[in-house]
Amino acid sequence: MNSLYLKLTIPVIFTVLFFSCASVPSHNSDLNIKFQNNEQIKDQVLNDISQIQKSNDYILQPGDLLEITVFMEDGMNRILRISGNGTITFPLVGNLKISGYSVAQAEAILVRELKQFIRNPQISMLIKEYGNKTVYVLGQVKKPSAIQIPPEKALTILEAITSVGGFTDIANTSKVKVLRMENGKQKSIEVDVTQITKQGNKSLDISLMPGDIIFVPQSMF
Numbered sequence: 001m002n003s004l005y006l007k008l009t010i011p012v013i014f015t016v017l018f019f020s021c022a023s024v025p026s027h028n029s030d031l032n033i034k035f036q037n038n039e040q041i042k043d044q045v046l047n048d049i050s051q052i053q054k055s056n057d058y059i060l061q062p063g064d065l066l067e068i069t070v071f072m073e074d075g076m077n078r079i080l081r082i083s084g085n086g087t088i089t090f091p092l093v094g095n096l097k098i099s100g101y102s103v104a105q106a107e108a109i110l111v112r113e114l115k116q117f118i119r120n121p122q123i124s125m126l127i128k129e130y131g132n133k134t135v136y137v138l139g140q141v142k143k144p145s146a147i148q149i150p151p152e153k154a155l156t157i158l159e160a161i162t163s164v165g166g167f168t169d170i171a172n173t174s175k176v177k178v179l180r181m182e183n184g185k186q187k188s189i190e191v192d193v194t195q196i197t198k199q200g201n202k203s204l205d206i207s208l209m210p211g212d213i214i215f216v217p218q219s220m221f
Contacts, residue, residue: 060099060106061148062086063131068110071122079128092117103127135208137164139216140171154207158196160214172219173197178206179213 060066062084070076080088086099093113098106107125114121133149142165149155157178167173178189195201208214 058102058127058146059148060101060103060127061131061133062099063133064099064127065129067126067128069124069126070114070118071124073118073121082131133210135160135210135212135214137161137214137216139214140168140218141216142166142168149208149210156205156207157191157214158193158205160208161193161216167193167216170218172217175217177215177217178208179215180209181211182209 060082062082065079065081066088068078068080068088068090076091078090080090082088082099085097087095087097089095090110090113093110093116096109096113098109101109103125107123110123110125111121114123130146131148133151134146135149135155136144136146137160138144141161145164147155147160147163157176161167161176173194174192176191176193178191180187180189189206191204191206193204196205
């Protein structure tokens with residue numbers, strides 16, 4: 001029965017919509033997730049997303065949607081998507097390559113270029129939407145993060161969890177959930193990761209799809 005342990009259910013109905021209504025990334029309205037009868041999971045996911053958006057560790061990728069604000073220069077404020085070649089086109093400075101940099105580094109690059117035209121420019125850069133190769137790893141993992149699916153290979157659930165430092169000591173590794181939109185339907189895929197790591201059941205180590213959310217719940221003692 002091990003190979004059949006992976007089960008598709010719909011116990012959690014969710015909708016993921018990225019939008020911005022504030023420049024402060026800690027606002028929960030940056031990510032609207034609707035759950036039925038599971039407010040605890042909803043709160044945990046929203047909190048983890050908030051922490052990810054506050055982090056300077058995320059590396060900008062093509063497809064990311066940015067809100068760029070220039071203080072005291074309202075006419076220059078823009079919402080821009082990073083192009084396939086990693087650039088944005090911004091007033092006065094033209095094309096700038098910012099993919100491969102953190103948000104803080106990208107802000108510094110833009111400030112450096114704007115200094116040619118504006119005295120002491122002050123800017124803020126907010127990620128409104130992550131690129132379509134992004135998956136989230138949330139819950140009881142050591143470093144909840146948004147990570148990219150490599151262009152040259154698949155990314156499995158175990159690889160994703162390993163890339164963020166693995167499980168915490170209180171993780172329920174037998175009930176890991178992958179939240180996914182598939183063919184217009186909302187699904188929760190439950191995976192017993194212990195069967196992958198301890199019993200070698202590689203068939204459960206499913207490949208992730210863009211937009212997937214891995215959620216690791218807490219063990220119930």
